[in-house]
Structures are given as C-alpha cells and as structure tokens.
Amino acid sequence: MSDPQGFAVxxxxxxxxxxxxxxxxxxADVGRRIAMRGWTVVYGGGDVGLMGxxxxxxxxxxxxxxxxxxxxxxxxxxxxxxxxxxEVVDSMALRKERMIALADAFLTLPGGLGTLDExxxxxxLRQIGLHRKPVGILDYGSYFTSLLAAIETMAEHGFVVRExxxxxxxxxxxxxxxxxxxxxx
Ligand code: AMP
Numbered sequence: 001m002s003d004p005q006g007f008a009v010x011x012x013x014x015x016x017x018x019x020x021x022x023x024x025x026x027x028a029d030v031g032r033r034i035a036m037r038g039w040t041v042v043y044g045g046g047d048v049g050l051m052g053x054x055x056x057x058x059x060x061x062x063x064x065x066x067x068x069x070x071x072x073x074x075x076x077x078x079x080x081x082x083x084x085x086x087e088v089v090d091s092m093a094l095r096k097e098r099m100i101a102l103a104d105a106f107l108t109l110p111g112g113l114g115t116l117d118e119x120x121x122x123x124x125l126r127q128i129g130l131h132r133k134p135v136g137i138l139d140y141g142s143y144f145t146s147l148l149a150a151i152e153t154m155a156e157h158g159f160v161v162r163e164x165x166x167x168x169x170x171x172x173x174x175x176x177x178x179x180x181x182x183x184x185x
Pocket of ligand 1: 013014015016044046051073077092093095096111112113114115116117118
C-alpha cells in the first residue's frame with residue numbers, strides 16, 4: 001500500500017454542491033463508509049461543495065483524511081486545516097501527482113470539469129502503464145451514464161482500446177464500489 005496508514009482511497013468530486021442536497025449527502029456518506037472501514041480518504045483538501053462534505057463525513061466517523069491543495073486555491077476552496085494532514089503544494093499538477101502517489105484506489109463522485117480532469121488523468125496514466133491502481137465511478141442517479149456512453153462510442157470507433165476501459169468499476173452502490181476497489185487494489 002502507498003500509505004503506511006492503511007488502504008487509501010482518493011476521491012474526486014465537485015467543489016460545488018450541485019442542485020440537490022442529495023449530492024452532498026452522498027459525499028458525506030462515502031466519506032463515512034471509507035472511515036468505517038479504517039481506510040484513509042485522500043482528496044483535494046478543500047472545504048467547499050462535495051469535497052467538504054466528503055471530508056466532514058469521514059472526520060465525523062473518526063477517519064483519517066489527507067488533503068492536497070494548491071497554495072493558489074487555499075482561499076477559494078477554503079483549505080480544510082482541521083483534517084489529519086493538509087499538504088499545500090505549488091501547482092494543480094503537483095496536487096494531482098501527490099493525490100495519485102498517496103492513493104491505493106480512486107473513486108469518482110459527481111462533479112464538474114475538475115472532477116473529469118482528475119478522472120481522465122488516472123485513466124490515461126493507467127492506459128500508458130504508469131500505475132495499476134483500480135478506478136471506480138459511483139454512477140449515482142445515472143450521473144455518469146452519458147459520459148460512459150461517449151467513451152463507449154470512442155471505443156466503437158477505434159480510438160479507445162477496450163482493455164483501457166474494461167477495468168473501470170461502475171456501480172450505483174457505494175458499498176459495492178468500495179468492495180470492488182479493495183478486491184482490485
Ligand atoms: P469541479 O469538479 O470542477 O468542481 O472541481 C473539483 C476539484 O478539481 C476542485 O478542487 C478543482 O480545483 C480540482 N481541479 C480542477 N482542475 C484541476 C487540475 N487541472 N488539476 C488538479 N485539480 C484540478
């Protein structure tokens with residue numbers, strides 16, 4: 001495992017709340033479930049949107065939370081200092097690099113462009129063989145169904161190789177996804 005403190009799941013999720021409180025409830029629930037397993041949450045280190053809800057859920061359940069935040073976003077994303085460890089880095093690229101290094105597995109929750117950037121970073125790094133860590137998508141309310149369909153179209157046209165997406169764990173159940181990540185990790 002990459003982290004001496006146990007299995008670490010890096011969660012990518014929105015820096016906004018979305019249009020329904022159900023999204024933040026989902027993020028808090030995922031944080032809580034990771035903590036209850038004795039695992040560590042790795043995330044972007046902010047206290048906004050789903051990111052803040054995720055960290056809050058894990059902390060409330062007594063879990064370990066490691067945040068990585070670029071100095072330039074400390075104010076905008078409200079760097080969450082009360083987590084187990086907040087690492088402040090000098091760039092967005094370093095944030096991703098550090099989150100990826102600390103993680104044993106990746107889990108994607110609903111989010112926006114930043115969340116997609118992070119998901120595609122780990123998918124493309126895996127595609128070129130730079131890591132073998134499991135990648136999961138929590139398809140809450142079919143949030144990711146159209147994105148997955150777009151990727152499927154790319155595969156049909158020969159621009160995405162099946163083995164580069166077949167490993168993706170996609171489910172609507174947080175518990176099943178965490179089980180899948182652990183089994184593949
Ligand atoms: P969003 O999904 O757009 O709400 O963003 C979720 C998180 O991804 C936020 O913490 C953003 O700062 C972060 N993010 C956006 N772009 C990047 C990037 N290029 N590298 C690292 N983190 C990013």
